[in-house]
Amino acid sequence: KRQIIDDHEVDGATVLARALKEQGIQYMFGIVGVPVFEIATAAQAAGIKFISMRNEQAASYAASAIGFLTRRPAVCLTVSGPGVIHAFAGMANAQENCWPLIVIGGSCDRNQESMGGFQEYPQVEQARPYCKFSARPSSVDKIPFYIEKAVRQSTFGRPGVSYIDLPGDMIAGRVPEKSLRFIHSCPSPPLMCASMSSVVKAVDLLIGAQKPLIVIGKGAAYSGAEWVIRDLVDTTRLPFLPTPMGKGVVPDNHPLCVAAARSKALQEADLVLLLGARLNWILHFGAPPRFRPDVKIIQVDICAEEIGNNVYPVVPLLGDISAVVQQAMSADHSVPLNYYAAFSEIQKVLPKDCMIVNEGSNTMDIGRTMMPNILPRHRLDAGTFGTMGVGIGFAVAAAIWCRDYAPGKRVVCVEGDSAFGFSGMEIETLTRNDLL
Numbered sequence: 001k002r003q004i005i006d007d008h009e010v011d012g013a014t015v016l017a018r019a020l021k022e023q024g025i026q027y028m029f030g031i032v033g034v035p036v037f038e039i040a041t042a043a044q045a046a047g048i049k050f051i052s053m054r055n056e057q058a059a060s061y062a063a064s065a066i067g068f069l070t071r072r073p074a075v076c077l078t079v080s081g082p083g084v085i086h087a088f089a090g091m092a093n094a095q096e097n098c099w100p101l102i103v104i105g106g107s108c109d110r111n112q113e114s115m116g117g118f119q120e121y122p123q124v125e126q127a128r129p130y131c132k133f134s135a136r137p138s139s140v141d142k143i144p145f146y147i148e149k150a151v152r153q154s155t156f157g158r159p160g161v162s163y164i165d166l167p168g169d170m171i172a173g174r175v176p177e178k179s180l181r182f183i184h185s186c187p188s189p190p191l192m193c194a195s196m197s198s199v200v201k202a203v204d205l206l207i208g209a210q211k212p213l214i215v216i217g218k219g220a221a222y223s224g225a226e227w228v229i230r231d232l233v234d235t236t237r238l239p240f241l242p243t244p245m246g247k248g249v250v251p252d253n254h255p256l257c258v259a260a261a262r263s264k265a266l267q268e269a270d271l272v273l274l275l276g277a278r279l280n281w282i283l284h285f286g287a288p289p290r291f292r293p294d295v296k297i298i299q300v301d302i303c304a305e306e307i308g309n310n311v312y313p314v315v316p317l318l319g320d321i322s323a324v325v326q327q328a329m330s331a332d333h334s335v336p337l338n339y340y341a342a343f344s345e346i347q348k349v350l351p352k353d354c355m356i357v358n359e360g361s362n363t364m365d366i367g368r369t370m371m372p373n374i375l376p377r378h379r380l381d382a383g384t385f386g387t388m389g390v391g392i393g394f395a396v397a398a399a400i401w402c403r404d405y406a407p408g409k410r411v412v413c414v415e416g417d418s419a420f421g422f423s424g425m426e427i428e429t430l431t432r433n434d435l436l
């Protein structure tokens with residue numbers, strides 16, 4: 001019996017479906033036909049939702065929109081030759097939009113290549129201009145390796161498209177299950193920060209500008225940076241202008257949204273903070289007469305090659321928008337201090353192993369990201385019940401625990417003013433017990 005289990009074989013379609021599932025792929029859009037029938041069936045068996053479409057073009061558009069909405073690519077599955085060519089439309093569109101997408105194309109059996117095989121076409125080569133990564137796995141057991149790479153290439157750096165080519169004989173080809181090695185799931189891209197000296201320069205310019213303007217593009221929408229961009233707008237009170245798909249990152253009905261006076265805002269701005277938008281035709285190339293000839297641009301983008309296109313920025317900030325905007329907030333030391341600036345100062349003096357008690361609304365939400373913990377059970381906050389007023393009581397307990405079990409360890413209690421009001425008098429308890 002053991003022998004039978006060890007010799008169990010799986011086909012290429014199953015290996016592919018399992019590899020996709022392992023990489024957290026949830027959706028596959030496409031049209032089935034020779035030689036990809038088995039892929040759709042195997043994908044469904046693996047728990048991937050297969051949406052059967054009428055044309056590969058629409059399937060590739062649909063899959064790319066899932067990439068924008070979830071930051072995890074969806075798959076567009078096509079038959080060989082014309083099927084792949086139809087998907088080029090969606091690939092080009094996703095690539096231009098900087099959205100992640102994986103296209104998987106069936107292709108003619110390898111032993112028919114160069115013989116005029118059914119729908120034979122040089123798919124890997126032809127797909128190349130429409131994507132970041134175009135390849136055919138070298139063997140069935142290598143499919144998981146290529147799928148992980150396709151996901152990584154499509155999501156890391158500037159998001160874009162990966163094309164994977166699978167000949168019919170590879171889809172049907174069988175390999176012993178025990179020979180398979182599934183690659184760990186590719187994580188979200190590592191967050192990239194800009195150089196701090198450039199961030200400080202950008203903040204100084206923003207503070208000194210007469211008519212600054214924030215332009216919010218679909219890169220900002222894609223990156224999920226709304227939580228920090230809303231904070232930036234609310235604390236600095238800078239006006240902002242969304243591009244069409246940057247709309248909603250900060251609500252359109254926010255009083256600082258200048259979309260209704262778009263032309264005037266662009267024409268008069270002396271300094272533009274560009275968050276995930278290219279200075280292409282949508283933004284009139286950053287040039288007069290739509291922009292002032294002396295306009296200064298602070299450009300935030302994940303893609304180094306994009307920096308300086310059409311207008312060279314006075315400060316280039318290469319990095320992820322959410323990370324860079326947080327950096328900018330913590331470098332803004334104008335009074336009154338914003339949360340990020342205050343926390344960045346606190347962070348500098350926090351002992352690494354200290355116990356952190358943290359409550360308040362923004363104080364706690366922002367404190368969660370700005371005050372790192374390296375030990376378990378070293379953070380006490382409003383918890384499951386979202387209770388305000390727990391802070392100083394928790395600090396009393398933490399100080400007693402440190403005194404009795406970890407002498408020398410410090411307790412740092414960071415409270416919002418409202419939260420402090422709930423239990424501020426317990427400071428007296430701390431004093432009376434010599435815990436301060």
Ligand code: ADP
Nearest residue numbers: 217218219223243276277278301302303320321
């Ligand atoms: P819009 O059409 O809204 O003007 P674009 O598509 O022209 O926006 O620009 C989006 C930009 O956002 C691209 O240059 C892309 O490299 C960039 N981008 C995408 N994701 C991120 C991210 N996480 N951080 C920073 N920039 C990003």
